[in-house]
Amino acid sequence: MEIALVGCGAIGRSVLTLLQQHPHVHPKWVVVSRITPQLLEAVADLAPSAQLVHALPDDAHPALLVECAGHSAIAQHVRPALERGIACVVASVGALSTPGMAQALEAAAATGNTQIQLVSGAIGGVDALSAAQLGGLDQVIYSGRKPPLAWVGTPAEAGCELASLREAVCIFEGTAREAALRYPKNANVAATVALAGLGLDHTTVRLFADPAVDTNVHHIQAKGAFGCMELTLQGRPLAANPKTSALTVYSIVRAIVQRTGRWVM
Ligand SMILES: NC(=O)C1=CN([C@@H]2O[C@H](COP(=O)(O)OP(=O)(O)OC[C@H]3O[C@@H](n4cnc5c(N)ncnc54)[C@H](OP(=O)(O)O)[C@@H]3O)[C@@H](O)[C@H]2O)C=CC1
Ligand SMILES: O=C([O-])CC(=O)C(=O)O
Numbered sequence: 729m730e731i732a733l734v735g736c737g738a739i740g741r742s743v744l745t746l747l748q749q750h751p752h753v754h755p756k757w758v759v760v761s762r763i764t765p766q767l768l769e770a771v772a773d774l775a776p777s778a779q780l781v782h783a784l785p786d787d788a789h790p791a792l793l794v795e796c797a798g799h800s801a802i803a804q805h806v807r808p809a810l811e812r813g814i815a816c817v818v819a820s821v822g823a824l825s826t827p828g829m830a831q832a833l834e835a836a837a838a839t840g841n842t843q844i845q846l847v848s849g850a851i852g853g854v855d856a857l858s859a860a861q862l863g864g865l866d867q868v869i870y871s872g873r874k875p876p877l878a879w880v881g882t883p884a885e886a887g888c889e890l891a892s893l894r895e896a897v898c899i900f901e902g903t904a905r906e907a908a909l910r911y912p913k914n915a916n917v918a919a920t921v922a923l924a925g926l927g928l929d930h931t932t933v934r935l936f937a938d939p940a941v942d943t944n945v946h947h948i949q950a951k952g953a954f955g956c957m958e959l960t961l962q963g964r965p966l967a968a969n970p971k972t973s974a975l976t977v978y979s980i981v982r983a984i985v986q987r988t989g990r991w992v993m
Contacts, residue, residue, distance in 0.1 A: 729752055729753050729754065729791045729792065729984075729987060729988050730754045730756045730789075730790045730791055731753060731754065731755055731756065731790050731791065731792045731793070731794055731984060732755075732756065732757040732758075732759060732784050732788065732790040732792070732793045732794070732809075732814075733755055733757070733758050733759065733778075733793075733794050733796065734759040734793060734794065734795045734796065734797045734801050734805045734806070735759070735760070735795065735796040735797025735798065735801060736758050736760050736767055736770065736771065736780075737796075737797070737968070737969065738966045738968035738969035738972050739796035739819065739966070739969075739972060739976055739977055739980065740758070740796050740797070741770060741774060741968070742966065742968075742974070742977040743794070743796060743977055743980050743981055743984075744758075744771070744774035744775050744778075745774055746977065746978075746981045747775070747981065747984070748774070750981075750984075750985055750988070752988045753984055753985065753988060754777065755775040755777075755778045756777065756778055756779065756788070756790060757778060757779050757781055757784055757785070757788055757790065758771050758775065758778050758779070758780050758781070759781055759782065759783060759784060759797075759801075759805055760780060760781075760782070760797075761782070761797075763780050763782070767780060768780060783804075783805065784805065784808075784809060784814075789814070790814060791814075791815070791987070792814070792815050792816070792817060792984065792987060793805070793806065793809040793814050793815070793816045793817070794816070794817045794819075794980060794983075794984060795816060795817065795818045795819055795820060796819045796820075796976075796980060797820065798820055798912065798913070799820050799822060799823040799826075799912045801820060802818065802820055802823040802824075802829065802833070803823075803829070803832075806818060806833065806844070807832060807833060807836045808836075809840075810833060810836035810837045810839070810840045810842055810844060811836045811839045811840050812840055813840035813841060813842050814840065814842060815842045815843050815844075815845070816842075816843075816844050816845070817844075817845045817847060817980065817983045817984065818844060818845065818846050818847065819847055819849055819916065819976060819980055820912075820916060821846045821847075821849065821908075821916045821917075821919045821920045821923065822907075822908030822909075822911075822912055822915055822916040822918070822919040823908075823912075824846075824908075824919060824923065824928075825904070825905045825908035825909050825919055825928055826909070845983055846920065846923065847976075847979045847980055847983050848920065848979050849916060849917060849920060849973075849975070849976045849979050849980075850916075850917050850944060850946060850961070850963050850972070850973035850975050850976045850979075851917045851920055851921060851946050851948070851961060851975075852959065852961055852975075853948060853957065853959045854920060854921070854924045856957060857921065857924040857925045857948070857950055857957070858924040858925070859954075860925070860950060860952055860953075860954040860957065861924065861925050861926070861952075863952060863953035863954045864952050864953040865925050865926050865950060865951070865952035865953075866951050866952045867926075867932075867949075867950065867951050867952075868921065868922070868925040868926045868930075868931045868932070868948065868949070868950045869931075869932045869933075869934070869948070869949045869950075870904065870917070870918050870921045870922070870931060870932070870933050870934075870946070870947070870948050871933070871934040871935070871936065871946075871947045872914065872915065872917060872918065872933070872934075872935045872936070872944070872945070872946055872947075873896070873935075873936040873938045873941055873944070873945040873946075873947070874914065874936070874937065874938070874941070874944045874945070874965075874970075874971070875937075875938065875939065875941055875942060875965075875970065876890040876891065876893045876937045876938075876939055877890070877970050878914065878937075878944065878965065878970045878971045879899060879914065879937045881913075882899075882910075882911055882913070882914060883899075883900075883910055883911070884899040884900070884911075884935075884937055887899060888937065890937060893937060893938075893939045894939065895938075895939070895940075896936050896937070896938035896939070896940065897936065897937050897938075898934055898935070898936055899935050899936065899937050900915075900933065900934065900935040901932075901933070901934050901935075902932075902933060903922075903928065903929050903930070903931065903932070903933065904918045904919055904921065904922030904927075904928045904929075904931040904932075904933050905919075905922070905928035905929055906933075907919075907933040907935060908928070911935065913971050913972075914935070914971050915933065915935065917946055918931070918933045918935075921948055925950060941962075943962040943963055943964055943965065943973075944962070944963040944964075944965055944971075944973045945960065945961070945962050945963075946959075946960070946961045946963065947959065947960045947961075961975070963975045963976075
């Protein structure tokens with residue numbers, strides 16, 4: 729199966745590394761915003777038969793395009809690929825918080841007669857939540873807790889001195905839509921939980937910078953006709969990006985590899 733990968737940062741490089749164990753998956757195109765000597769070297773090492781490009785060439789027909797770049801890549805690369813009939817796997821789920829984006833992707837997938845898969849990424853339990861939603865959900869609360877370093881370069885910096893925090897600070901409370909728009913590199917999970925459950929405007933989100941944790945701690949509390957659910961996931965961050973949990977990489981590789989087999993779970 730030939731695939732195109734969009735993004736070659738912390739997630740992209742780890743995905744390429746793991747895919748070396750899957751001989752039926754062939755990364756043929758790696759789409760990046762800037763082609764640098766370091767990237768050329770990394771791709772030559774991790775996926776020697778892949779081309780490093782700024783956009784998917786017109787004559788490329790991958791079976792799958794896998795996005796692990798950032799919110800801007802959804803309009804720039806995912807939407808046109810869907811229109812061309814290329815199935816897409818998306819990690820930057822928070823991009824769907826931009827008004828009109830979900831509808832635009834839906835229309836693009838309809839034009840191309842193909843599908844978009846949103847990965848569960850750094851969280852689990854999304855299957856249970858979306859099944860529970862069919863019976864009716866009363867409340868879903870998501871909280872994301874990360875070490876202070878993971879919030880560098882975000883609006884959290886305006887409200888507190890991250891480097892000298894002595895105790896946990898709630899840096900955001902609001903809807904999943906607001907969280908995903910304000911924290912595009914840290915609150916994709918908030919959007920995922922919301923899209924599976926009560927929606928972007930009815931899911932309560934709290935984000936914490938916490939010097940007492942050394943993992944990215946995701947917590948979901950949900951109740952409804954099904955009963956109730958509580959899930960805590962302590963995700964080990966990637967060394968190359970403390971904002972991102974390693975589980976995101978495994979979730980993406982799982983989504984790719986499942987397409988080469990006969991079982992879907
Ligand atoms: N669903 C989930 O659970 C999670 C989702 N994510 C999503 O995955 C994204 C990537 O994470 P991570 O790999 O850790 O981040 P990194 O910053 O390490 O890497 C992102 C890479 O993508 C490139 N990039 C950014 N925008 C584009 C674009 N429009 N087209 C092509 N390349 C682009 C960047 O290049 P440059 O620097 O040159 O712009 C960079 O090399 C996050 O921004 C987030 O949206 C992350 C964690 C969890
Ligand atoms: O990787 C994580 O732990 C979560 C994350 O960054 C996000 O939700 O965007």
